[in-house]
Amino acid sequence: MCYGRKRTVQLNKIIMKQFFFITITLITFFSCKAQTFPLYDTPNDFDVDNAYYKDIDGDLTKLIGTWQYTNGNESLKLIIKKKEQDTVNARNILYKEDVLYGEYLYIDSNGTEIVNTLSLIDTFSNIYQHSLYGNYIISKNHLPSCNECTESERRVKISIEDHLRNYFDYEMEIRHIPAQSGNSEQIKIKIKLSDMSIVLEGQPDDDRIPTHQEIILTKQ
Structure with missing residues (x-):
């Protein structure tokens, strides 16, 4: 026993x-x-280690594609892609997020090619080396408010860079316009210079890309 x-x-x-x-x-x-949180209106301030901030509602996804604006000799072409679960290390916090990136071509009203980075679209592993990048989602009433937007409509802000004026800090607001009555999808953009921009002494202080005007581009 x-x-x-x-x-x-x-x-x-x-x-x-x-x-x-x-x-x-x-x-x-x-x-x-990893805990998954919505990229828009997340319940925390991106301060959860090992979290994944996901484009759950597709605010970024709807902007993916090639977009074209033409007015006489002037034209603007954007190629926008999305990277999922891009790794970010900020404030000693490691997390993942969905983010847009891309490149662009701008030809001015004189027919002069000002910027053309389209060939770089698949070049960089670090998306922040691209000319377009970002994922900041804003509501209708976020300044600048959007009077044309519906109550539930959201826009996206990303950075756009002119590599010959890299001391300028530009941001581009993008509004998606769904296809209607046989028309293709469109986006309405507005580029503005951030207050954080500092022009170095002796450097050109003129904008080479179209700022402070609304431009409508059609999906190709």
Whole structure:
């Protein structure tokens, strides 16, 4: 009987150790597994380690594509793509997010090619080396407010760079216009110079890309 009891105690210890090991493994697994949050109106300030901020509602997805504007000699072409789960390390917090990136071609009203980075669209592994990048989603009433937008409509702000004026900090607001009555999808954009821009002494202070005007581009 003593041998049987001793064997039972040993078996119980083994079972408890296995149970403890499995419990710890499961806790570790679920604590390490990335939590998914919406990219828009996230319940935290991108401060959750190992989180994934996902374009759940497709605000970024609808902007993917090639978009073209032409007015006489002037033209603007954008190629926009989306990278999912791009890794970000900020404030010692490591997380992933969906983000847009792209390149563009701008020809001015004189027919002069000002910027053409289209050939670089598949060049960089770091998306922030591209001429277009960002994922800031804004509501109808976010300044500048959008009077034409519906209450639930959202826009996206991204950065756009002129690499010969890299001391300028431009941002581009994009509004998606769904296809209607046989018309193709469109986007309405507005480029403006950020207040953070600082012109270095002796450097050109003129804009080479169209700013402070609304431009409508059609999906190709």
